[in-house]
Amino acid sequence: MGKYILKRLGLAGVVIVLTMFLLGLLVHLVPGDPVKIILGPRASESLSRVVRAEMQLDEPVLVQVWSFVRGAATGDLGRDFVSQLPVTSLIQQAFPHTVLLAVSGLGLATLFGVPLGVYAATRPNSWIDRLTAILSVSLITVPPFVAGVFLLLLFAVELSLLPAIGAGELGNPLDYLKHLVLPSTALAITWMGYIARLVRTSMLEILGANYSRTAFAFGLPRRQIFYKYALKNAIIPTIAVLGVGLGTLIANAVFVEIIFSRPGLGALIVDSISTRNYPIVRGGILVVVVIVVAANLVADLSYRLLDPRIRFEAEGS
Amino acid sequence: MAAAMKRSGRAPDASSKIPLPHPDQKECESLLVVQGLDVVYRTRELRLRALHDVSFDVRPGQIVGVVGESGCGKSTLSAALMRLLPPNGEITSGSIRFQGRDLSSLTPEQIRQMRGREMAMIFQDPLTSLNPTFTVGTQLIDVQAAHRQGHRDRALLRDRAVKMLTNVGIPDAVERINDYPHQFSGGMRQRIMIAMTLILEPQLLIADEPTSALDVTLEAQVLELLRRLRADKGTAILFISHDLGVVAQLCDRVVVMYAGRAVEDGDVESLFERPLHPYTKALLETVPSRERRGERLATIPGRVPSLSALPSGCKFAPRCSFVQEVNRGKEPRYLEVDGRHVRCNMYDPASGYQGAGIQQLENG
């Protein structure tokens, strides 16, 4: 198990480093003058000069890439074109909002998805099971940004129940929470469907397994069989799948941030693309990739730790 | 045949038995009485009759074997007894009386209390019969707690679990009780299952092919544990198997099943020495024996019919050497012959079968 953790950390490190190189190389992968690519065809002379200097475009390609990688590794992501602020600090400001959004979205999805899935599994083919099935499919097929837009339409515009813009003040938790409700729900909707279905399928498979038969045969109470024995087994593949989907979740956070005008990495990156503020784009994407890789790692390791068959290698029999 | 089995040492050992109740004693003394049991599985397209008119009984302290090939309904029988049929299975006729009570009259909670505590079951595949994400100790403790043994004192339950594990031969039980099932071998897992049973001391243990997945040495150990269970606690055992040799070693009585029907039953000596049903006879002949070394292995021609395409009349008729026209028309009744039961038209004077059944069988 320990060896695996090291291997996994190593792999994650390789991915991140590779990403740094790719991002550093990106402008050069596309044919054409890098400055024109970054700034677009109608670039002013002064701005071009700034870009040239900032990105060291007069140096050989390898030097450019290496200096970016080296800078990234030490936390320096350059300065943005427009205001010459360090990219790292801009990202630092935006980062907490995105993380809070992603975490609360995931939390909401789990909070509602898991019980729904378990309940449906305990009453297979009942009306609630069918309802859950239909509901989960419907939820899965709503693209998060559509969900966000609809939610905003309904709750913020039509009903004026919740705010539509901004993230509120971090210092004022209640206000912040109020601003968090709609965006995290938008994120959570798709995932609720997935989780409910996944939990239901796992639970049904587990309840049909031999060891569940044993539990019933020895007279364990139903509640204990469902909520203790079966559920623990079902959580494991659920976490595994969640881990895989974390990247998508974080990517969807981008959309949700735009829709609800929340400050965050997503908004930062997209705005910077529109304003052709390339260093922020590059740095922001790198940070997002690091978050995704870290999240994947945590998910992967935690489900391996939860499953005793993996955690404790079987002794020779 | 049975003589040969006796010589090879695989014969019922009279010394290990508690004195059996006299065969004349009334049915109400029986621990388990199954009468005319019918079980049907419903699929999208068909209704399949997995069991039909199955009747037998088990007395306290008896070991009754249920023999038959794959697909004869043995597993369905055990599931029906424990009320663990899948959602598409249903008991459509007949009754099961356990400890004098009709099981269909019990509430779900009463059935739950019965399972494990009064009627328990161990399964064929020990590798998958224990929950992989909980320790052996937790599972043993929870099973006891479910039946309110020990008044919620988990430390006490843990001690009993440790003692029981040692009892069934798990070394270092005190440490190993905190291990997970996958850290034990198959043989040890089967013992843990037996320990789970022993700890509750049920009156009846249904053993569904408990040794089929084990090698001969382990099998012998498990059989020994079962014998001890009967000797020490007086537990009755319903031993389901396809292995005639093991059944001969262990059981007092045997029920032979074919295509969902009970076709013959009787005490083990009579059944093995003088089988009444052609199927039983043919089965016994297929068991290889030292005596007949060098001879071709006997088989029964044909195949077990699939439940969706059962022949009319006697289900064994297509493969029977003594078949007559009448057998294709009427399904034979389960009649009493000589203190045993057999489902064969040969022994039913009202069936229209020509010729004296028993002599034909012995000569044939």
Next chain:
Amino acid sequence: MGVVVQGGGRRIGHFAGRRLFRDMATHPTGFFGLLIVVVLLAIAISAPLLAPYDDATQDIARRLEGPSSNHPLGTDDLGRDLLSRIIIGSRVALGVAIPAVLGALLVGLVLGMVGGYLGGRVDYVLLVLIDTMLSFPAVILALALLAVLGPSLRNVMLVIVVSFVPAYARVARALVLAEKGKPYVEAERSLGARDWRIATIHIMPNILAPLLILVAMDIPSAIAVEAGLSFLGLGVQPPTPSWGVILADGFERVRDTPWPVLWTGLALMTTTLGFTLLGEMLRDIVDPRVSEWRRWQRP
């Protein structure tokens, strides 16, 4: 060399049998999905004929109206008929998503087969690259590429292809590895067949089925990605009526009128629903393990 070796094309033949229709009949939701998809394709193909108005005709006097007899779905902020725009938008949605996903399939299939069949160092390098790419969420990758390429419909297609290739490559590779070990491959080799022949004529048909299911499941994702990118202004550019563009325009004016957002959102949801249901039905049919689970009722 005329030996008939079992395996080539067997799965495809299986697929197209009568069993397929029987399985479909027992899968009402999938059938519903199929219906939606067929209708959608019909609409997309006949869009110019079907749409009552041209997608660019402006009627400023009638802007931001709700549904009316002239405009069943209402008008947008420039007075353009929503129904027509959405109908024509279906062309954009499918026209981008379907070719892009198929392109990803093609490239991924080739890469996966090369890696899986050749093995060794080539395979290892490929695997590392694939895993790295898979660590990028598709949208993030899309953003990175669009930042340098500039927004346009063509670039969105390119970006989708690039994002989806790693997944197909990985699955194709795994399937090829599984097939490689099967007896019929060895038989072919012992008969002297050359590698590329084995790969293309014998192995490929057998691995196509699960990949096609992936395609069915990926099309709705691709549609959502394109719509999303266009919504952000990074994809299809206005005035081309991509659903994302219509949604973005509508969103800007959402306080004035909810209709553009509502209808476009519904269009997107229905489309994704149809393809997802269809894909799930296909997966249930072809993946025997899942089919068996559905048939667990049989003893």
